[in-house]
Amino acid sequence: MNILIAGGTGFVGSNLAGRLQRNGHSIILLVRPGSELKIKNAQNISIMPTDFETVFEPLPAKPDVLINCIGIIREFPSKGITFEKAHYDIPKYLVKLAGINGITRFIQISALGTGPSGKTVYFKTKYKAEELLKNSRLNVTIFQPSIIYGPGDDFINMIARFLRRFSIMPIIGNGKYRLQPVHVDDLCQVIIKSVDDDFASGKTFEIGGPEILSFNELVDIVGKALDIKAVKIHQPVFIMKILAVLFDRFSRFPVTRDQIAMLFDENYTSDTELFKRYNIVPGKLGENLRDYL
Numbered sequence: 001m002n003i004l005i006a007g008g009t010g011f012v013g014s015n016l017a018g019r020l021q022r023n024g025h026s027i028i029l030l031v032r033p034g035s036e037l038k039i040k041n042a043q044n045i046s047i048m049p050t051d052f053e054t055v056f057e058p059l060p061a062k063p064d065v066l067i068n069c070i071g072i073i074r075e076f077p078s079k080g081i082t083f084e085k086a087h088y089d090i091p092k093y094l095v096k097l098a099g100i101n102g103i104t105r106f107i108q109i110s111a112l113g114t115g116p117s118g119k120t121v122y123f124k125t126k127y128k129a130e131e132l133l134k135n136s137r138l139n140v141t142i143f144q145p146s147i148i149y150g151p152g153d154d155f156i157n158m159i160a161r162f163l164r165r166f167s168i169m170p171i172i173g174n175g176k177y178r179l180q181p182v183h184v185d186d187l188c189q190v191i192i193k194s195v196d197d198d199f200a201s202g203k204t205f206e207i208g209g210p211e212i213l214s215f216n217e218l219v220d221i222v223g224k225a226l227d228i229k230a231v232k233i234h235q236p237v238f239i240m241k242i243l244a245v246l247f248d249r250f251s252r253f254p255v256t257r258d259q260i261a262m263l264f265d266e267n268y269t270s271d272t273e274l275f276k277r278y279n280i281v282p283g284k285l286g287e288n289l290r291d292y293l
Contacts, residue, residue, distance in 0.1 A: 169219045169230055
């Protein structure tokens with residue numbers, strides 16, 4: 001099967017491309033010029049540099065499916081990096097690209113919490129893309145995963161870096177807000193099995209791991225994997241919000257206003273439909289952290 005991936009050099013996209021490649025599929029990666037250097041194993045992979053704005057040339061081989069893994073967790077407008085561009089403008093481009101190349105099957109990696117009542121620009125732009133795709137003529141499946149972790153992730157590795165360096169973890173508020181981490185391998189298995197499954201067509205699925213954890217519990221699990229007793233230092237919410245307003249435009253500041261809002265909005269689901277359908281038993285957070293931290 002020929003599979004076109006947008007965002008194939010990112011965390012989810014690179015893991016997905018690697019699995020598909022090992023399964024014998026031919027991969028076409030849409031990448032920004034210069035991102036080719038991130039691709040380590042090019043066997044069965046074609047590279048298509050694009051600015052995701054103006055290039056609408058035919059692809060080297062007609063893909064059977066287009067998978068969009070592009071997403072950002074914070075924006076830097078001064079650098080042209082915005083949620084609107086990454087989460088809405090690029091999917092709009094991909095819909096046109098699909099039309100030119102006769103692609104009808106489209107898989108969109110969105111985010112859990114996305115919807116018409118989204119409280120952040122992150123969620124609002126993700127929702128706009130979902131609506132765009134649902135109103136297109138494409139055969140669309142949308143995945144809304146919770147926090148995704150695994151080798152190369154940003155979230156769990158950020159916590160691990162704090163604990164290794166200081167044995168402490170600053171926590172916004174009481175840390176009781178809940179998340180449902182899902183391993184990137186489990187997410188990729190679901191995506192791959194859904195590619196040619198008519199059951200998944202035209203549907204949206206929420207994806208979470210087997211555990212709903214408070215942020216406090218999550219920090220403890222990471223600390224245990226590192227053999228570090230995590231000291232949790234709870235920060236007043238209003239102070240962190242003020243600091244985020246002042247400093248979240250700087251990449252070194254660890255949290256943004258949107259990210260604070262999303263933490264307190266919580267991030268979990270009871271949807272296990274596809275895990276059951278595909279006989280996948282998702283792993284618990286603490287089972288394999290030692291393998292990559």
